[in-house]
Each structure stands twice: as structure tokens, then as C-alpha cells.
Amino acid sequence: MTSSIGSIGSTAIVTGAGRGFGRAIATALSATGAHVVGVARDASALNELRDELGDTFTPVAADAADPAIAGRLLDEYSPRTLVLCAGAAPRMAPLHEQTWESFSQNWNMDVAQAFHWTRYALRRPLAPGSTVIAMSSGAAVKGSPLSGGYAGAKATVRFITGYAAAESQRAGLGIDFVSVLPQLTPATELGAKAVAAYAERQGVDVETFLASSGPALSAEQVGKSVLQIADGDHGEHLAYLLTASGLVALD
Ligand SMILES: NC(=O)c1ccc[n+]([C@@H]2O[C@H](COP(=O)([O-])OP(=O)(O)OC[C@H]3O[C@@H](n4cnc5c(N)ncnc54)[C@H](OP(=O)(O)O)[C@@H]3O)[C@@H](O)[C@H]2O)c1
Numbered sequence: 001m002t003s004s005i006g007s008i009g010s011t012a013i014v015t016g017a018g019r020g021f022g023r024a025i026a027t028a029l030s031a032t033g034a035h036v037v038g039v040a041r042d043a044s045a046l047n048e049l050r051d052e053l054g055d056t057f058t059p060v061a062a063d064a065a066d067p068a069i070a071g072r073l074l075d076e077y078s079p080r081t082l083v084l085c086a087g088a089a090p091r092m093a094p095l096h097e098q099t100w101e102s103f104s105q106n107w108n109m110d111v112a113q114a115f116h117w118t119r120y121a122l123r124r125p126l127a128p129g130s131t132v133i134a135m136s137s138g139a140a141v142k143g144s145p146l147s148g149g150y151a152g153a154k155a156t157v158r159f160i161t162g163y164a165a166a167e168s169q170r171a172g173l174g175i176d177f178v179s180v181l182p183q184l185t186p187a188t189e190l191g192a193k194a195v196a197a198y199a200e201r202q203g204v205d206v207e208t209f210l211a212s213s214g215p216a217l218s219a220e221q222v223g224k225s226v227l228q229i230a231d232g233d234h235g236e237h238l239a240y241l242l243t244a245s246g247l248v249a250l251d
Contacts, residue, residue, distance in 0.1 A: 010034060011034065011035045011037065011077050011081075012034045012036050012081035013038075013077060013083070014026045014038050014083045014085060015085055016087060016135075017039060017059075018042050018045030019045055020189060020191075021135065021188060021223070022040070022083070022086060025085055026038045027053065028227045029081065029226075030053045030056060033056075034081070036053070036058070037077050038060065039062055039064050039069070040061065040064075041061060043059065064113045065109045070117040070120050074120050079126070079130065080129065080131070081133070084117055084134040085135045087135060088110060090190075092197035093197075103148035104149050105149070106153035107152075107156075111157060114134050118134070118161065121164070121175060122164055122171075126175050128173065128175070131177075131178065131230050132164070132178070133229055133230065134179045135179075136155070137181055137184075138181050138182060138183045138241060141181065141241070141250075154181075158179040161177045161178065162177070162239070165177040178229050178237070178238060180239075180242050180247075181241045181250070182217055182243075183242065183244075185217040187216060195209060214244065216244060218244070221246075222242065225242055237249040237250070
């Protein structure tokens with residue numbers, strides 16, 4: 001598939017662009033010729049990416065869960081593609097070793113981000129033909145007993161995206177809302193921590209744990225799959241599981 005600026009749109013916003021999946025998604029979108037606005041809190045990681053991608057990448061050091069940031073950036077850039085990829089790394093510990101603060105961190109970050117950006121995308125609204133892609137997780141289906149409120153928060157991200165798709169359709173806005181549920185992978189900082197915790201719980205080393213879970217998803221594959229969705233090359237589905245074999249429609 002050859003993507004082009006025509007189908008992706010001239011401007012994309014990617015939250016969590018500093019590292020991991022978000023960085024790979026920003027890189028993939030940038031390769032289509034799109035102007036990519038990347039959001040993360042660490043300015044140095046974003047500046048490094050700008051050095052790599054050039055002036056068509058605009059770094060914005062900010063908290064993506066802040067509603068004022070969502071409103072300001074959607075007004076300023078009117079993106080045709082919005083990818084909500086930023087996410088808090090959950091504290092890896094069993095339920096009884098969590099505090100309410102640690103249990104709820106993905107609600108205060110991931111769910112708050114999905115709520116504020118999605119709400120503003122509908123109210124503004126974004127232009128017809130725009131696509132909003134939210135990063136949920138395979139954990140939203142299977143649960144994740146060592147990561148506190150993470151799985152429930154990611155299930156809620158998927159619900160929010162589905163509710164928004166229905167509202168877009170009711171109002172004839174022509175905005176696509178899609179959620180992506182990647183499988184756990186050691187390819188990123190967040191994923192590597194989770195893999196290490198599950199391996200330890202099973203009493204095996206990380207290599208043995210990974211050998212039993214099939215081929216690992218890479219950040220580049222996530223970038224490619226998100227591009228496929230942003231390109232409109234994904235059918236009419238609202239949610240996709242994402243493994244090393246690619247996207248599988250869920251609903
Ligand atoms: N890796 C996996 O196995 C996996 C599986 C399923 C789903 N996911 C989801 O995929 C997404 C990306 O994960 P990843 O594995 O790429 O994680 P990662 O390597 O830890 O990267 C997370 C990115 O999000 C940014 N971020 C975190 N909190 C932020 C905030 N409040 N405001 C702005 N940016 C923020 C981080 O930058 P700063 O810290 O500088 O802000 C970083 O750029 C997450 O939503 C995650 O839950 C990951």
C-alpha cells in the first residue's frame with residue numbers, strides 16, 4: 001500500500017510521540033508527507049524526533065490529559081488525523097499491592113485524554129473525512145491482573161471511541177473514530193516493564209515468557225497499521241486487535 005498526503009490529510013497530531021508506538025506512528029505519518037504535531041511531556045525526546053524528521057514535525061511539550069491542550073491544539077492545527085497514543089506506564093503489582101492512586105493512574109491519564117480530545121473533536125467539530133484513532137490495549141479484552149486499573153481504563157477508551165463514532169454518525173459529521181488494541185510487546189518501555197512483571201510472576205525469564213507468546217509486535221508494525229487506518233484502508237470497523245500478524249477487526 002502506498003500512502004500519500006491526500007488520504008492522510010495535510011496535518012496529523014500524535015500524542016505520545018516521544019518514544020515507543022507514538023514515535024513510530026509519527027514517523028510513519030511523516031513519511032507520507034504530512035505535517036505531524038507530536039505531543040509528550042519530555043521536550044528532549046520530541047526535539048530528537050524533530051532532528052530526525054525535519055521541520056515538518058512540530059514538537060509540543062505538554063500534558064495530553066489536559067483539556068486546555070486538547071482544545072488549543074485542535075483549534076490551531078485542525079488535524080485530519082488525530083492519534084491518541086500517549087499512555088501512563090502502569091505500576092506493575094498485584095491488586096493488594098496497589099494504592100488507589102496507582103490503580104487509578106491510567107484513568108487520570110489515558111481515559112481523561114480520550115474523553116477530552118474526543119469530546120472536543122465532536123463539539124468543534126473536526127472536518128468531515130477526519131479520523132481519530134485511540135490506543136486501547138489487548139488487555140481491554142483479556143484483563144491485566146498485574147497492572148491495577150489499566151485494563152479497565154483501556155476498555156473505557158474503546159467505549160469512548162465507540163460512543164463518539166455513533167454520535168458522529170447521528171450528526172452526519174463524517175468523522176471516523178477507531179480504537180486499536182495492540183497485544184503486549186516488549187518493544188517499548190511500557191511493554192517491556194509489563195512483560196518483565198508477567199515473566200517474574202510465572203517464575204520464568206523474559207525470553208522463556210516471550211517464546212510462549214508468539215512473535216512480538218514491533219513499534220514499526222504499529223506505525224504501519226495506524227497508517228492503514230488513517231488512510232481509510234480498514235473497512236467500517238470501530239475496533240481492531242493488533243498482533244504481529246496485523247489488524248483483526250473486533251466490531
Ligand atoms: N507496549 C505495549 O505492549 C502496549 C500494548 C497495548 C497498548 N499499549 C498502549 O500504547 C500506547 C503507547 O504505549 P508505548 O508502549 O509506546 O509506551 P511508552 O514507550 O511508555 O511511550 C508512551 C509515550 O506517551 C507519553 N506520555 C505519557 N504520559 C503522557 C502525558 N500525560 N502527556 C503527554 N504524553 C504522555 C510519553 O512521553 P512523556 O513521558 O515524555 O510524556 C511517551 O512518549 C499507550 O497508550 C499504551 O497503553 C501499549
